[in-house]
Amino acid sequence: MERVAPPSSKELIARTRPFAVQDVARSGWNLAATYAALAAAVTLAVAAPWWPLRVVGGVLEALVLIRAFILFHDAMHGALLPSSRWAKVLFQVQGILTLTPARIWNDTHNHHHANTARIAADSAGTFATWTTEQWRKASGWQRLGYAVERHPVTILFGYVTAFLISLCLVPFVKDPKRYWTSGLALGVHVALSVALWVFFGPAVYLFAFVGPLLLAYALGTYLFYSQHNFDEVRILPEGQWTHADAALEASSYLRCGKVMAWFTGNIGYHHVHHLNPRIPFYRLPEAMAAIPELQNPHVTTLSPRDIVHCLRLNLWEPSLGRMVRYRDANVRAWAARADVPPRSAVSSEGHAVS
Template identity: 45%
Template structure:
């Protein structure tokens, strides 16, 4: 390394065929948080969200209230992804103020910190494994296992992966999966899940009691429905897409799981902003400590990141992703129940 060459330059200009620990190490220069920048994104998004919520209650016309409601849902999605980054300690890792702020947000967003960290960290460590990947993610069965499973098990498996389950993620994935079920299973460990349900019900009661049913619908129901539906689909499609790879224990490696089992979801600039760059999911899985606002830098800087497995939010691509049901060990592909892979 020359005197004028930075550490980042050294990593970025290295071999274009890096893999394993060497590739993960190449991302390390980008896994650096800017405290001022991170707080700006947190507080500006929270401020916009508060203004949008106020719009659902105070806007002078019903159409403005509806527009504010939709905007609230999209901003709730953005702040949730930022929350997700903070839970990974990618941003504001040493800030107690950020920890408390995000703990409260987790309660309000039906994604309490205790269950989110436990399930999502498991997901990152077991992404693309045929066995064990169901915790914190959508379940995966091999075609052989599915065909031999009892009817009730097949029904539950297909229900958990059904498009309507994803669409109504507000109830199925967040209210039930992230709050009610964890508390019932482990009440001492996930007491904050019960708090989240109580707070959510309390907000609903206050809105209905003081502002009416319309306010409840526009301020709570529609925003949570939008954020949960989009968030649930993004999470599903970024690990269930044509060309995804799954492995048994012998074939699994951390970098392969990131690059072959996590997609790059191409979005326009508006949706990329509202989703806080979660589309760069292959990079996020390679190094979860990279702040969301630096992920595009990694795509540009590291040649190994430039040929990802891609999906989009176009209707046909969504159909292809949602059609995939089981892992075919012979074809080494995710396929529909009729055996086709939709590619």
């Protein structure tokens, strides 16, 4: 049989455009349902008479916050209610309250979409990824900064590291005129924290505010990290980079059940989203089902085993075409100096490091 050539990047993107059309009623319903679920979860976390129910309310609040963030994220891409003035105001307010001011979010996230899987690009809006050669040439302080940025503890406390610091404090300090909304978000957040503690007590502050935020932002930061940091990720040389390849080869598909897909706003269809970010979140499964080239993605899950494995992938090794651990880079450097074939070294996961 004659082999059919794969579509070009432009052709593949063009085939996604019919799905980048929203249903206004469906968008409005999803927005109303999400905010109603959030209000119900907050009420349970605040007013439940039994503390275990308040914990349940806080966990549900954290999960719904992730979904609410995905709606904000879609709106910033112009995929959700782009012509609605009231929706624009609503999402601007949501961004302030959830530590994702629209200005800094758009600046960094658009950069991320334009530079996914580009080693040479600035890492603004994403987690930096170095090659093993960059790691070996870096100074001790540079290595420390890289390791801290990608450390599991940094991801676990994404509420502080990614949101309070990276999206609010740092941009406001660097450019207060452009990123004044980041300063506003920080100020509002501090004021809310103090008010909740003083007027409602530490229990409400813990169960309905800081606890859900810690959980939501830990999971959200991990999702963002893992969707471009997985075992089968491919980072192409600059001359071979295309938008479609970056979407399909450097963005994963998170396989999860329908309940978790609802809470995460279908962000697990990340390869489809990166191919065309103007597709509303509720049409991502439809696009994947209709386009054959999107049906063989790199799959990740939220199983403990996959999470641990993902967090152990630290550096890109071009000669292997895969991510490796820090110690694998050191093994390869030692083998090269000793003139030992590096294929003799094997990583802890059983993969040859060459």
